[in-house]
Amino acid sequence: MQDSSRTDDPAWCPKAASGVETNEVADGYIVYQPEIDRVHYLNHTAAILLELCNGKNQVCDMPELLRLAFDLSSPPVEEVRECLDQLIREGLIS
Amino acid sequence: MPRSAYSGRLDKLTYVETFQILACEIQVHTEWAAFADRLRYVVQHASQNHEITDRAVYEIAQNGDDVVLREDGVIAATEQNSEILFEALFKKIHQRAFAALPDDVRIHAASGIHNGRMFLLVGNPHSGKSTLAIHLLGAGMEMVGDELVMLRDGLAAAFPRKFYLREASVDLLPALKEAAPSLPRVYDSAGMRRMAVDPTVFGRPWHIARLPVGAIFYLDPDFGSRTKSKRSSKIDMVRLVMEQSSPPRSGRNNWIGDLCAMVNGASTHVLAVGELDSALAVIHHTLD
Numbered sequence: 001m002q003d004s005s006r007t008d009d010p011a012w013c014p015k016a017a018s019g020v021e022t023n024e025v026a027d028g029y030i031v032y033q034p035e036i037d038r039v040h041y042l043n044h045t046a047a048i049l050l051e052l053c054n055g056k057n058q059v060c061d062m063p064e065l066l067r068l069a070f071d072l073s074s075p076p077v078e079e080v081r082e083c084l085d086q087l088i089r090e091g092l093i094s
Numbered sequence: 095m096p097r098s099a100y101s102g103r104l105d106k107l108t109y110v111e112t113f114q115i116l117a118c119e120i121q122v123h124t125e126w127a128a129f130a131d132r133l134r135y136v137v138q139h140a141s142q143n144h145e146i147t148d149r150a151v152y153e154i155a156q157n158g159d160d161v162v163l164r165e166d167g168v169i170a171a172t173e174q175n176s177e178i179l180f181e182a183l184f185k186k187i188h189q190r191a192f193a194a195l196p197d198d199v200r201i202h203a204a205s206g207i208h209n210g211r212m213f214l215l216v217g218n219p220h221s222g223k224s225t226l227a228i229h230l231l232g233a234g235m236e237m238v239g240d241e242l243v244m245l246r247d248g249l250a251a252a253f254p255r256k257f258y259l260r261e262a263s264v265d266l267l268p269a270l271k272e273a274a275p276s277l278p279r280v281y282d283s284a285g286m287r288r289m290a291v292d293p294t295v296f297g298r299p300w301h302i303a304r305l306p307v308g309a310i311f312y313l314d315p316d317f318g319s320r321t322k323s324k325r326s327s328k329i330d331m332v333r334l335v336m337e338q339s340s341p342p343r344s345g346r347n348n349w350i351g352d353l354c355a356m357v358n359g360a361s362t363h364v365l366a367v368g369e370l371d372s373a374l375a376v377i378h379h380t381l382d
Contacts, residue, residue: 021329025336025350032329038358039328041351 007084010060014053014084014093022047031092040090045070046083053093059084111137115191115254116144116244116302122183124154129176134278135290136184140238140254140300148194152183165190180280188255196344198244199352201335203310205252206230206237208381211308212250214243215365216338221313222367225263228291229370230377232269237293238302246342248355249304256290258282264289266370269296307356309381310335311365319368323376328354331362 006012021032029047031040042050048069052062062084063075087093109130111122122137124130153164161179163171163186171182192200204215204227217223224240231237239252240259259267264274270291277289293300312326312334326334335353342349363380367373 023329026341027347028350030329030332030350030354032327034327034329037328039332039354041348041354043347 007081012059013055015055016053049083113137114142117147117194118191119146119149120187122152135280138256140302142302150190197342197346198246199349200340201243202338203243205239205243206235212305213309215311217313221315224257224259233374250307251304252302254302256292258288261287307360310360311363313365313367316366316368321368321373321376322366323363326362326364328357331357
């Protein structure tokens, strides 16, 4: 069981599961984990967050990176947290 | 609450057929015995426990040299050729039934039920879905559809319409030969004669239910050979199923997520479909 409370740690640098393949489709991305033969559908925001999960970006920096990517007026802090929790639950980041 | 059915001037229309297509109840009225007989091609009485949210009334009547189709009292088509009008009625009924399920994904697949879960035979037109589905039905499997599956929130239901078989395919289906002469037939848009079959022709129940999907077979025709099956990766199967799917009419997001969840929950196989008895054996073996 993954612990979604890890997103409470601002210094955490999440990393995408190994071998994940990302395929663009209408309105989002299909992400494939070959190791466990499982597919996931992610919206654009979740897909960008997954790309940011390279083991170098800290959780606390991600809202600002997304703000810049989507030209938002303020950093989407809560949305990023929810999205990261979802990626943890799906086993796509650790 | 269901939308109200039209209750206009139907008194002199003698023949009435009422049937359900998932969320839609269809009523067809006509004064022609010949047209009423033709309705056997489309009317089905599959048992369904789906909530009805829409009711549609169709009338077919003569007006001078024309045949007129009305939908809820409004003229929907006027033709001199009753065959063409029948085709228009067929399309209208199905469009209406689809409209009553705006959030559902449509998947081109025959379908059956095994141990309380659906299994799908996904494939292109002319990949042999109907012929294989009827063969499995004749062999005692619980087949519930030959062409379309509706998917929403991880649960799939066969779209309840008869199985439409090319007349030329009857030779491949010995179990159907006895019943074939009495089955309703029409010419399809390609000028081919098709006959309408359903599970009751084989004395079997026909129950439509929303269920999780346990297995998906993608049909890759290899007619003339022995049928073989190989496992498919989930990503390949999602791609194959997406090609055979239509997004929900409502435009709801995450319909691809629904497909992914369905594929993740199922065993996935590519079936090189050849000879039908070997296909039956392979499918049986895989499902068990």
